[in-house]
Amino acid sequence: MVIRIFFSLILGMLLINSSVVQAEGNSQYKLASGDVIRINVFGEQDLSFEELRLTDAGTFSYPFIGEVQAKGKTAAEIEQMIIDKLKGDYLVDPRVSVSVLQYREFFISGEVKEPGGYPFQPGLTLRRAVALAGGLTERASEGRITIIRDHDASRTPEAASLDTQVMxxxxxTIDQGFF
Structure with a gap:
């Protein structure tokens, strides 16, 4: 009985820490094309949306506001923007929440068994990304891995290891090993 209570407490602490890390990560996350968000305006069903996918330009259309530029902004910044635009003319005291439902994909190519695009998950490392892509091929080199960051305008490849965080x-790209 004591062991069961101990494990329940440890599991609870892990779940709390995991949700805190995810919430902190989500608060700094910058939106871009392909992300899917939820907008909830409390008490206003017509102004709430369950799933809004950002366009290729990183925008979405919203009633009374028009085209909203979300690219490069956090969910909290979008919340504040919607509150500011709705306050006064449309609502007295709007309460808005914006959350990311689905992150845009990351892409993996080269010496993996199933190259392609995969849904991002908070806390994703390159090791887990390789696992999602079916694992490394027998010709893969763990020492010849490069990553191009989506936020890098110059699109410069940088060296990476299996412990590198994926965004x-x-x-x-995972290259072949020669030996």
Whole structure:
């Protein structure tokens, strides 16, 4: 009985820490094309949307506001923007929440068994990304991995290891080993 209570407490602490890390990561996450968000305006069903996918330009259309530029902004910044635009003319005291439902994909190519685009998950490492892509081929080199960050305008490949953190929109290439 004591062991069961101990494990329940440990599991509870792990779940709390995991949700805190995810919430902190989500608060700094910059939106871009391909992300899917939820907008909830409390008490206003017509102004709430369950799933809004950002366009290729990183925008979405919203009633009374028009085209909203979300690219490069956090969910909290979008919340504040919607509150500011709705306050006064449309609502007295709007309460808005914006959350990311689905992150844009990352891409992995080269010496993996199933190259392609995969849904990003918070806390994703290159090791887990390779696992999602079916694992490394027998010709893969763990020492010849590059990653191009989505936020890098110059699109410069940087060296990476299996412990490197993957971000949404990143492009990963795993080269062949010669020996």
């Amino acid at each position: 949404p929109g990143d492009t990963i």
